[in-house]
Amino acid sequence: MMNRITILxxxxxxxxxxxxxxxxxxxxxxxxEAAPIFVxxxxxxxxxxxxxxxAHEAGELNDIRAVLGNDIAIKAYREGKLPFPEGAIVGRIAxxxxxxEENNKSFGREQSFVAGSPTDAxxxxxxxxxxxxxxxxGWGYSSFDKDGKPTDEAAMKKCFPCHQAxxxxxxxxxxxxx
Amino acid sequence: MMNRITILxxxxxxxxxxxxxxxxxxxxxxxxEAAPIFVxxxxxxxxxxxxxxxAHEAGELNDIRAVLGNDIAIKAYREGKLPFPEGAIVGRIAxxxxxxEENNKSFGREQSFVAGSPTDAxxxxxxxxxxxxxxxxGWGYSSFDKDGKPTDEAAMKKCFPCHQAxxxxxxxxxxxxx
Numbered sequence: 001m002m003n004r005i006t007i008l009x010x011x012x013x014x015x016x017x018x019x020x021x022x023x024x025x026x027x028x029x030x031x032x033e034a035a036p037i038f039v040x041x042x043x044x045x046x047x048x049x050x051x052x053x054x055a056h057e058a059g060e061l062n063d064i065r066a067v068l069g070n071d072i073a074i075k076a077y078r079e080g081k082l083p084f085p086e087g088a089i090v091g092r093i094a095x096x097x098x099x100x101e102e103n104n105k106s107f108g109r110e111q112s113f114v115a116g117s118p119t120d121a122x123x124x125x126x127x128x129x130x131x132x133x134x135x136x137x138g139w140g141y142s143s144f145d146k147d148g149k150p151t152d153e154a155a156m157k158k159c160f161p162c163h164q165a166x167x168x169x170x171x172x173x174x175x176x177x178x
Numbered sequence: 179m180m181n182r183i184t185i186l187x188x189x190x191x192x193x194x195x196x197x198x199x200x201x202x203x204x205x206x207x208x209x210x211e212a213a214p215i216f217v218x219x220x221x222x223x224x225x226x227x228x229x230x231x232x233a234h235e236a237g238e239l240n241d242i243r244a245v246l247g248n249d250i251a252i253k254a255y256r257e258g259k260l261p262f263p264e265g266a267i268v269g270r271i272a273x274x275x276x277x278x279e280e281n282n283k284s285f286g287r288e289q290s291f292v293a294g295s296p297t298d299a300x301x302x303x304x305x306x307x308x309x310x311x312x313x314x315x316g317w318g319y320s321s322f323d324k325d326g327k328p329t330d331e332a333a334m335k336k337c338f339p340c341h342q343a344x345x346x347x348x349x350x351x352x353x354x355x356x
Binding site for chain 1: 344
């Protein structure tokens with residue numbers, strides 16, 4: 001009788017264990033799927049933010065860009081504080097890289113490249129929220145086309161793996177320009 | 179007797195005319211010499227101004243730059259209003275144009291150019307004051323090196339002649355980037 005009960009209890013325990021295990025991994029999988037790792041709303045007022053720096057990406061991107069920061073991000077940049085505090089947002093606007101015939105005419109040389117129309121990945125933002133975006137280093141990533149529509153998630157999934165290269169600077173590539 | 183008086187008066191009139199003419203041209207020459215056509219003080223708070231656009235100047239300049247505007251300038255830009263109102267200031271910051279090894283490594287391609295150290299003509303500003311700078315289209319020009327020292331006047335004398343090419347846009351080259 002005792003043996004049968006032991007076996008039964010063991011069986012129940014094993015079953016429970018299996019169930020608990022399944023539930024946990026299932027929760028984890030759901031958490032990964034459902035976690036808001038991407039930001040889907042353009043932060044308001046970003047076009048009024050202050051300049052962090054500027055850059056030109058040649059090749060396929062072929063853009064010229066301004067990197068801006070909201071007040072929290074700019075303050076942290078200027079104070080050289082890492083990691084960035086909660087609420088910091090770093091944004092970048094990318095315009096097509098266009099030779100300026102008008103400027104070249106005045107300079108008398110082919111030397112001037114300016115910002116043209118918005119690119120396919122016009123706006124990108126990194127939003128610091130350590131809890132919400134814990135799965136991606138505390139930053140939520142986002143990308144929007146010229147109509148303000150979020151870029152497809154397949155492209156956005158590449159953000160964090162690439163930014164991991166600079167984990168020691170809290171995942172932010174752009175340095176503050178004096 | 180009448181003839182002599184007429185001749186005398188004519189002589190006086192001619193002399194007066196000559197004097198008036200001389201005085202006028204002399205005043206003009208002095209005005210051109212003494213007029214404050216250059217701005218010798220860096221406008222305060224310029225690094226907090228909003229972005230008008232960005233550009234890359236290749237060749238001898240070899241810089242990457244942000245063009246910023248004070249509140250008056252940005253408002254006029256956004257409303258598409260010309261000429262710019264009194265008090266408008268358009269500024270530009272120029273950094274050396276530097277390939278980013280760090281970014282290239284992450285991209286896996288030689289494509290990234292970023293802002294380096296301040297250039298020899300680090301800061302330039304156009305200040306709108308139609309009366310004060312009447313001799314140069316209503317704009318006072320300025321240029322400062324990385325230590326905040328005004329660039330030599332010989333270089334600054336080239337500002338207005340070049341900007342005259344775009345008198346129809348109130349002498350401002352840079353267009354507002356969306």
